[in-house]
Amino acid sequence: MARILCIEDSQEFQIYLTSILKEHALTFVTSSSEALRLTEGGRDHFDLILLDVSLPDGNGIKILPRLKETLAPRFVPVIIISSDHDIITKVAAFGVGADDYINKPPDPSELRARIEAKLRTVQSLTAEKSVLEYSDLVIDLDKMTVEILAKDASRKQVDLTPYEFKILRLLLSRPGQVYSREIIIDRVWGIDKFITSRTVDAHVSHLRKKLVQSEVQIETVLSAGYKLALKDKSSKKA
Numbered sequence: 001m002a003r004i005l006c007i008e009d010s011q012e013f014q015i016y017l018t019s020i021l022k023e024h025a026l027t028f029v030t031s032s033s034e035a036l037r038l039t040e041g042g043r044d045h046f047d048l049i050l051l052d053v054s055l056p057d058g059n060g061i062k063i064l065p066r067l068k069e070t071l072a073p074r075f076v077p078v079i080i081i082s083s084d085h086d087i088i089t090k091v092a093a094f095g096v097g098a099d100d101y102i103n104k105p106p107d108p109s110e111l112r113a114r115i116e117a118k119l120r121t122v123q124s125l126t127a128e129k130s131v132l133e134y135s136d137l138v139i140d141l142d143k144m145t146v147e148i149l150a151k152d153a154s155r156k157q158v159d160l161t162p163y164e165f166k167i168l169r170l171l172l173s174r175p176g177q178v179y180s181r182e183i184i185i186d187r188v189w190g191i192d193k194f195i196t197s198r199t200v201d202a203h204v205s206h207l208r209k210k211l212v213q214s215e216v217q218i219e220t221v222l223s224a225g226y227k228l229a230l231k232d233k234s235s236k237k238a
Contacts, residue, residue: 001023001025002024002025002048002115002119003024003027003045003048004047004048004115005027005029005035005039005046005048005049005050006027006050007031007032007034007035007049007051007052007060008081009031009055010052013104013105027046030055030056031055031057032058032060032063033057035051035063036063036066036067037190039070039071040186040188045074046076047076047119048076048115048119048122049076049077049079050078050081051081051098052080052082053083053089053093054084060082061080062096064078064093064097068097074141075121075122076122077099077100077118077121077122078097078098078100079098079099079102079114079118080098080100080101080102081102081103081111082102082104083103083104085103100118102114133149134172134175135215135216135230136148136149136150137172137215137216139169139172141169144162144165145157146158146165146168148211158210158214159210160207160210163188164203164206164207164210166187167203167207168207168228170184170187170188171226171227171228172228175229176227176228176229177227178224178225178227179225179226179227180224180225181197181200181201181225182197183225184200184225185200204226215230215231216230216231217229
């Protein structure tokens with residue numbers, strides 16, 4: 001059984017999906033804003049997403065890049081299901097990250113086959129990427145553990161709070177990329193939470209102390225935010 005997020009505002013089509021995908025656990029939302037609230041900061045884990053193009057708060061294709069970012073570093077395939085059969089729309093969808101495109105109304109057996117094909121891809125990638133490594137830092141996304149790998153191959157576990165783990169996971173999704181405090185708040189806590197920049201700074205400060213023995217550090221980029229980088233060899237503490 002897979003967890004599938006269905007971003008679809010038509011109640012009739014929701015009923016249709018429920019009837020033909022009984023073997024999976026479906027979560028329905030009717031707008032892009034609801035979907036982003038569920039996926040931001042890894043709040044909920046889904047194995048696959050079905051996305052409609054016409055949504056009450058905008059075009060589904062336009063929110064697709066943002067949706068993919070909130071899911072990173074996990075690979076979650078997104079299948080567009082739309083009544084828009086225009087080839088230009090399809091090309092645009094693939095151009096911003098869609099993994100498949102199916103016209104409404106889809107044939108039940110074809111839809112199930114396409115979903116199963118994407119889920120097989122997820123399973124193979126998950127087996128390969130559930131553990132991420134960056135220099136001497138080893139992060140297990142499934143177990144939510146962080147370890148520092150020593151030169152003798154021994155491992156020291158780093159105890160992080162859930163929010164510290166989410167911040168580190170976000171920075172690790174693209175080492176070297178600068179993330180503003182606003183983006184960190186958005187991705188880690190969500191847009192519906194009132195969190196200040198000082199809260200982010202406090203969590204980063206604690207995180208830095210816990211990573212002091214690692215070759216990896218969180219750097220401050222003046223007036224921009226934070227990024228993950230490697231320490232200068234001469235600056236690493238014993």
